[in-house]
Every structure is written in structure tokens, then in C-alpha cells.
Amino acid sequence: MTTASSAKTPRREPRARTGTRTGTRSGAEARIVRSIGEAIADRRLPPGTKLTEESLAEAFGVSRERVRKVLLLLAQRRVVTLIPNRGAFVAKPTPKEAREVFEARHIIERAIMERLERLPRPLPADLLARLRDHGALEDAAERDGDRKAMIRLSGHFHLLLAEFAGNATLSGILTDLIDRSSLAIAAFERRSSHTCSAGDHRRLIAALINNRPGEATALMIDHLDEVERQLDLEAKTDARIDLKAIFADEPETA
Ligand SMILES: [Zn+2]
Known part of the structure; x- marks a missing residue:
């Protein structure tokens, strides 16, 4: 498959x-x-x-x-x-569950970024190479307009950072949260929006390499806020949907 x-x-x-x-x-x-x-x-x-x-x-x-x-x-x-x-x-998350998932991601990913910012500099060559390789893959997917690859790679980017942070428990929790945020995005995204922007990820990679204190962590928080802002979490829940209003334009069947 x-x-x-x-x-x-x-x-x-x-x-x-x-x-x-x-x-x-x-x-x-x-x-x-x-x-x-x-x-x-x-x-x-x-x-x-x-x-x-x-x-x-x-x-x-x-x-x-x-x-x-x-x-x-x-x-x-x-x-x-x-x-x-x-x-x-x-699963079909509710708006409340979607907000909770993003709140949890804030906490976990802030911890991951703070760990990464504390790594000794310069960063190990293999870590840098993998970050740059990943950035190149995301850029290529964006250039080709390959939405499926972009979605996959964007989740991978966050898991890659978790792996580099070296805490398997945080990685495991984030793996679950990323699957659940995918569900939230699928359920609530506004039309034609994207999930993660490759540009944001590029800036995150640059911030990790340049290592100005707090910059990478702040960028990650902004990035997650931006992804959450793309969701329409004010959407009506099933119970409040007015079926008569939705089908008002339907031709009457005698
Ligand atoms: Zn992202």
C-alpha cells in the first residue's frame, strides 16, 4: 500500500x-x-x-x-x-478535541525545541545533513505541487525534530498527536488551505543552525498557531446544524 x-x-x-x-x-x-x-x-x-x-x-x-x-x-x-x-x-474529532490536540502539541513541541536549542554547537554533521535533505524534499514536493508528498513530509519534519531531541517518550507522544492533528485538519480545514508550510520549516531549520537563543522555539510556536488558525473550529457541531436551512434550495419532491 x-x-x-x-x-x-x-x-x-x-x-x-x-x-x-x-x-x-x-x-x-x-x-x-x-x-x-x-x-x-x-x-x-x-x-x-x-x-x-x-x-x-x-x-x-x-x-x-x-x-x-x-x-x-x-x-x-x-x-x-x-x-x-x-x-x-x-475518528471524527470535535472542535474541542482538535483544540486539545494542538494545545498538547504546543507543550510537547516546545519541550522538543528547547532540547534542540540546548544541543552543543555546531550541530553534528549527520543531523545537519538529514535536516537539509529533508528541507530539499519538502521544497521539491512544493515545487511539483505534490500535495500528498507535502502532507507526508510535513508530519515527518516534526517527527525528525523529535528524534533529534533524543527523548523517545516525547517522540512517541508526538507520533500520536500528529496522527490526531491530521484528523483535525481533515475535519476542519478551510477550503484550499495547506497544513504546514515548507517555508516555515525552512526558517525553523535555519534557526536551529544559527542558534539564536529562543528563536527556533518561538518559530515553532508561531508555526503551530498558524496551522491551527487554518482550521475552522467554530464549525457547527452536528446537533446544531439546521438541516432545513442546508436543503432550502433543494427542489421539492411531490
Ligand atoms: Zn510543520
């Missing part, structure tokens, strides 16, 4: 290396979790999509039992909602 694209853009490296989650579960389950996370991020699986065990088992070539385990895991992470007698669905 994802092998062709991930060969071109090795964006999930940090996720594979971080956290105990992948270490304690079978490779197949980790792979399915990752693939579903990617499909949510690039909008192939919008919020509310029904996830049938049978189709997933077929798609991934695994047993339904294994799919069930994956769905349970995703439900614990609040990426999937399990409804008794109806099955599993891609």
Missing part, C-alpha cells in the same frame, strides 16, 4: 525508530498502523470512514484477528472509533 511512495520519500524513519510501540508489536501490525496513519494524513481516509475488517485483512494480506488488534490499538490512540454492532470508523 505504501511501499512505492515510501521508497522515494523515506519519511517514516523516525516513527519506525521511536517508541516502544513498534518494538512490542509484530512488524505486520506496526506496518498496518503506519499505513492507516499515512492514509489519514494524506486524506485518503477522511474522518468517519468505515474500516471493515474484511477489506483491511485483504488489503494487507493478514488475518481478521490481526486487523482487529490493530483497530483496537488505533482506538486506544483515539484515531479510530469503535461502535458496538456497527464496527470501526476513522
Whole structure:
């Protein structure tokens, strides 16, 4: 499902290396979790999509039992909602949940940036090379107008920084939060908006290299605020939607 694209853009490296989650579960389950996370991020699986065990088992070539385990895991992470007698669905966050996810990202990513700012300078050559390689991939995706790659790479960028910060627990928490913010973005983004801007990421990379105290952390906070501002969190909840108003222009059926 994802092998062709991930060969071109090795964006999930940090996720594979971080956290105990992948270490304690079978490779197949980790792979399915990752693939579903990617499909949510690039909008192939919008919020509310029904996830049938049978189709997933077929798609991934695994047993339904294994799919069930994956769905349970995703439900614990609040990426999937399990409804008794109806099955599993891609979660549909409420505006409140979306705000909470971004608030949590502020806290976690501020901590990550502060750790990065404290790293001895100059930064290690391999870290610099990976940052620059990543920046180049994002620029290329933006130039090509490859929205799917841009979405993937933008999530990868945040996980890459978490990996460099060297705290696997923070990385693990951020991995979950990024999947949940993908859901929030899919549910609430204003028309034709983007998620992360490659320009913001370029400025973050430059700030980390130049190391003016506090600059990179402040940029990250601004960046997350900007992503959140692109969401329409004032959207009406289902209960308040006026169906009569929505369908007022429909021709009457006699
Ligand atoms: Zn970003």
C-alpha cells in the first residue's frame, strides 16, 4: 500500500525508530498502523470512514484477528472509533478535541525545541545533513505541487525534530498527536488551505543552525498557531446544524 511512495520519500524513519510501540508489536501490525496513519494524513481516509475488517485483512494480506488488534490499538490512540454492532470508523474529532490536540502539541513541541536549542554547537554533521535533505524534499514536493508528498513530509519534519531531541517518550507522544492533528485538519480545514508550510520549516531549520537563543522555539510556536488558525473550529457541531436551512434550495419532491 505504501511501499512505492515510501521508497522515494523515506519519511517514516523516525516513527519506525521511536517508541516502544513498534518494538512490542509484530512488524505486520506496526506496518498496518503506519499505513492507516499515512492514509489519514494524506486524506485518503477522511474522518468517519468505515474500516471493515474484511477489506483491511485483504488489503494487507493478514488475518481478521490481526486487523482487529490493530483497530483496537488505533482506538486506544483515539484515531479510530469503535461502535458496538456497527464496527470501526476513522475518528471524527470535535472542535474541542482538535483544540486539545494542538494545545498538547504546543507543550510537547516546545519541550522538543528547547532540547534542540540546548544541543552543543555546531550541530553534528549527520543531523545537519538529514535536516537539509529533508528541507530539499519538502521544497521539491512544493515545487511539483505534490500535495500528498507535502502532507507526508510535513508530519515527518516534526517527527525528525523529535528524534533529534533524543527523548523517545516525547517522540512517541508526538507520533500520536500528529496522527490526531491530521484528523483535525481533515475535519476542519478551510477550503484550499495547506497544513504546514515548507517555508516555515525552512526558517525553523535555519534557526536551529544559527542558534539564536529562543528563536527556533518561538518559530515553532508561531508555526503551530498558524496551522491551527487554518482550521475552522467554530464549525457547527452536528446537533446544531439546521438541516432545513442546508436543503432550502433543494427542489421539492411531490
Ligand atoms: Zn510543520
